Amino acid sequence: MSNSAEWIPFEWPAAWKAEQVGLLHDTPFNALCFQGAPPQGVLEAAKAAGLNVPELDWKAWKGIDWSKSNGIAAISDGFWPAYSYKGLADGSAGPTGEPWLDANGWLYLYARERAGERAVWVRSDPPEDPRTVRQPHLHLLMAEAFTYGGRRPLWLPPEFAAAVAAGAERAITDWKKLGDTARWLQQHEAWHAWPAVAPLVLLSDFSGDNEYLAGETMLLAARKQIPFRPVTTTQLKASDLVGRRAVAYLDQAPLSPKLLALLKTFASEGGLVLVGPASAKAFAGLKPVTAHPHPRFDILAMGKGRMALARAAFDDAWTLAEDAHLLMSRRYDPVRLFNGGLLHTHTVGSVDGHRSLVHIVNYGAEPFFHAVVLQVTRPIRSAKSYLSGSTETKTLEISGDPARPEIVIPHFSVYLAVELENAHA
Amino acid sequence: MPEYPCHRHALSRRQALAGLGSLALTPFVSKLQGYVPQAPTSPVSIARCPSYGAELTPTLGRMLDQLGGLGKLVAGKTVAIKVNLTGSPRQRLGRTPSELAHYTHPAVIGSTIRLLAAAGARRIRVLEGCFCCSDPLEEFMLDAGWDPNPLLNAAPNVEMENTNVLGRGKRYLRLMSPQGGYVFKGFDFNHAWAESDVVVSIAKLKEHATVGITLGMKNMFGATPITIYGDGCGKDEPSLEAKGGRGSTMHEGAVAPSKSAPQEVDPNSPRRGDYRMPRIVVDVCAARPVHLTIIDGISTMIGGEGPWTGPRMKIASPGVLIAGFNPVCTDAIGTAVMGYDPMAKRGQPPFDVCDSFLELAEARGLGTRDPGRIEVVGVPVKDALFDFRKYRGGGFPGEGS
Structure with a gap:
């Protein structure tokens, strides 16, 4: 198989020998990654088994050469996806006031945007103590990547890898379940063609002096579950703005004439554009919107839309992300979760507009037993759930206000998708 | 002022x-x-109202007529409505929408707005100090799954504000209690509280883990801006953004409000919520008097003020509305409707583990809590009775949490 987009990566355990290549038989894992040079025997056995062993140039996300048009964009500095205990001193929360999740959604979204047709793989170092890794965490690695259209090489904790190699019954059962999840995700890859429902565009060149703020803004916007699409300044086209509600231009430099024209048109037609002080001159003469005064932005009317001109240079990514969200309005969020806790959503829509899909990832990686309710912010006709690893779909009951219907989410451990049939395509 | x-x-x-x-x-x-x-008394109206449907506005209208009507109170005036949206907008008691459990129902807010406008109110402000944040109230409502537009369009000149922060104001405005204060003699508020002629407290008929019950008076506690009275308040001046709750400053007295605001009467007073909170509730209502209290007891929760409170939480449908012009009298009748004795002292339900803010308010002269001195119009208390404690199965709110 030569198409790297179809490769399902597996990180070869250091202690495995060539004969363990057979363990990959009947699994969807068809590409091997190695820490260091692959042992010759393993390499030969892998090739004999028809497995791919790509040459990967793992780099930190900031160091990826996005101008390449082929090969795999291999990002080495992802997070180990999990509930993090390293937030505040009491371990309860990060600066957002919510449980702190180490999540990679923003990184996959960004990399997918930059990589074009190239496959995006993300890895990270495992936890310091691999014994803390439970089986659901391994499913989470794959499910999170799947949700955002990327891939995560499956890594096995050494003790588990040794047990699998030794043929321990329970370990083999767990190993097969991992293969089942990978296969299930592979079977649902058509969803990757559905574009994200993202009313907010984060616009930046994502480089040089802008790199830090832009990266942090993406990270924290995702942390707050603000649905956004990152777009690079050099790539922005009018078609990228169709259906969007707001654009936040994150960079320090003034808008280029081309961007200025695009964004003025976007605002005039009803959108909201947020810019820093360096671009403010371009909007001199606009009249203020006589609504709520904002502590950090002057809000000006522009055609049917608004310009939000920051009074000071952006320096706080969390505040910037939240300002952009609130100025745009939560009204345009495609969904919201009640009692969501450690669940994150990512909503995509079919190209024909008839259906949408809500990926729900459980970073707790264990079953929850409280009621979680998904509210959809538009009318729908039906809803059904897909549980990873299961061939059955389940029709979900819809209740509440038809304009904002609600669905009680079935309990699950790692990943669930809810497909919605939209009432108005 | x-x-x-x-x-x-x-x-x-x-x-x-x-x-x-x-x-x-x-x-x-x-x-x-x-x-x-x-202490002064004032009639309180009780009505049965089984749902938030079409019967709600006429029922509430009849109740207000029974009290003498709204015209004299609100015609030509700016009216502030304090709603109760306590806790995180994304946290629910099970799958139950917050408005059927611990939030004031938007239908009650909407009906009140329509009745105020019909009575001639010139401007209506819907206000809340939104949980731990500076978000515009409209956005907070969206986060709770509500659409604020029907409320904004329920009458002309309706606006909303999160009074945790400056909002449309340029500075915080001070209101002092003419009666002095138990803990604070006065407070610095968002401009909307000081620049409104009439205050309406729309509360939920609920129990409360710290002060026993939360009705119209306790609802006003949320009017205090957390930029000044919150866990993340500014030390000298109000913080720009609202962060955290009011636990360390108000409940525990561990942190002083911003120095720019009136400080505590006695910094050596007990640092316990069961002592401080009932007194602060009275202080807030004395500094910013409430002119009309409406208690939403159509659907509510039992066992505390929100889904975080304790192990005995349940949804209940008392199917009742309570309204009155004096907040102490109205809360006293509300207490009686909940099956509690409004004359109860500390150690007696619902004030099992706290001082009675009703008793403290009465002693300050804000209103009587004595049901024998309060005229009830509409449905008698005995016919509206919904025994919270019995429904809950004993104990007290928050017990064991």
């Missing part, structure tokens, strides 16, 4: 004089004549 007369229009002349005496003349009269003035 405007002054706020106590709701004399709703009182008899004798009652009003008694109330005035309690406000201004108490030390003089008591000392010279041995006269102990009675």
Whole structure:
């Protein structure tokens, strides 16, 4: 198989020998990654088994050469996806006031945007103590990547890898379940063609002096579950703005004439554009919107839309992300979760507009037993759930206000998708 | 700074004089004549209302008519409505929408807005100090799954504000209690509280882990801006953004409000929520008097003020609305409807583990809590009774949490 987009990566355990290549038989894992040079025997056995062993140039996300048009964009500095205990001193929360999740959604979204047709793989170092890794965490690695259209090489904790190699019954059962999840995700890859429902565009060149703020803004916007699409300044086209509600231009430099024209048109037609002080001159003469005064932005009317001109240079990514969200309005969020806790959503829509899909990832990686309710912010006709690893779909009951219907989410451990049939395509 | 007369229009002349005496003349009269003035009283209306449907607005309208109507109170005035949206907008008691459990139902807010407008209110402000944040109230409602537009469009000149922060104001405005204060003699508020002629407290019929019950008076606690009275308040001046709750400053007294605001009367007073909170509730209501209290008891929760409270939480449908012009009287009748004795003292339900803010408010002359002195119009208490404690299965709110 030569198409790297179809490769399902597996990180070869250091202690495995060539004969363990057979363990990959009947699994969807068809590409091997190695820490260091692959042992010759393993390499030969892998090739004999028809497995791919790509040459990967793992780099930190900031160091990826996005101008390449082929090969795999291999990002080495992802997070180990999990509930993090390293937030505040009491371990309860990060600066957002919510449980702190180490999540990679923003990184996959960004990399997918930059990589074009190239496959995006993300890895990270495992936890310091691999014994803390439970089986659901391994499913989470794959499910999170799947949700955002990327891939995560499956890594096995050494003790588990040794047990699998030794043929321990329970370990083999767990190993097969991992293969089942990978296969299930592979079977649902058509969803990757559905574009994200993202009313907010984060616009930046994502480089040089802008790199830090832009990266942090993406990270924290995702942390707050603000649905956004990152777009690079050099790539922005009018078609990228169709259906969007707001654009936040994150960079320090003034808008280029081309961007200025695009964004003025976007605002005039009803959108909201947020810019820093360096671009403010371009909007001199606009009249203020006589609504709520904002502590950090002057809000000006522009055609049917608004310009939000920051009074000071952006320096706080969390505040910037939240300002952009609130100025745009939560009204345009495609969904919201009640009692969501450690669940994150990512909503995509079919190209024909008839259906949408809500990926729900459980970073707790264990079953929850409280009621979680998904509210959809538009009318729908039906809803059904897909549980990873299961061939059955389940029709979900819809209740509440038809304009904002609600669905009680079935309990699950790692990943669930809810497909919605939209009432108005 | 405007002054706020106590709701004399709703009182008899004798009652009003008694109330005035309690406000201004108490030390003089008591000392010279041995006269102990009675706290003012005012009628309270109770109605059965099984749902938030079409019957809601006419029912509430009838109740307000029974009280003498809204016209004299609100015609030509700016009216502030304090709603109760306590806790995180994304946290629910099970799958139950917050408005059926611990939030004031938007239908009650909408009906009140329509009735206020029909009575001639010039401008209506829907206000709340939104949980731990500076978000515009409209956005907070969206986060809770509501659409604020029907409320904004329920009448002309309706606006919303999160009073945790400056909002449309340029500075915080100070309101002092004419009666002094138990913990604070006054507070610095968002401009909307000081620049409104009339205050309406729309509360939920609920129990409360710290102060026993939360009705119209306790609802006003949320009017205090957390930029000044919150866990993340500014030390010298109000913080720009609202962060955290009011636990360390108000409940525990571990952190002082911003120095720019009035400080505590006695920094050596007990640092316990069961002592402080009932007194602060009274202090807030004395500084920013409430002119109309509406208690939403159509659907509510049992066992606490929100889904975080304790192990005995349940959804219940008492199917009742309560309204009155005096917040103490209205809360006292609300307490009675919940199956509790409003005359209860500390150690007696619902004040099992706290001082009674009703007793403290009465002692301050804000209103009587004595049901024997409060005229109930509409449905009698016995016919509206919904015994919270019995429904809950004993214990007290928050017990064991």
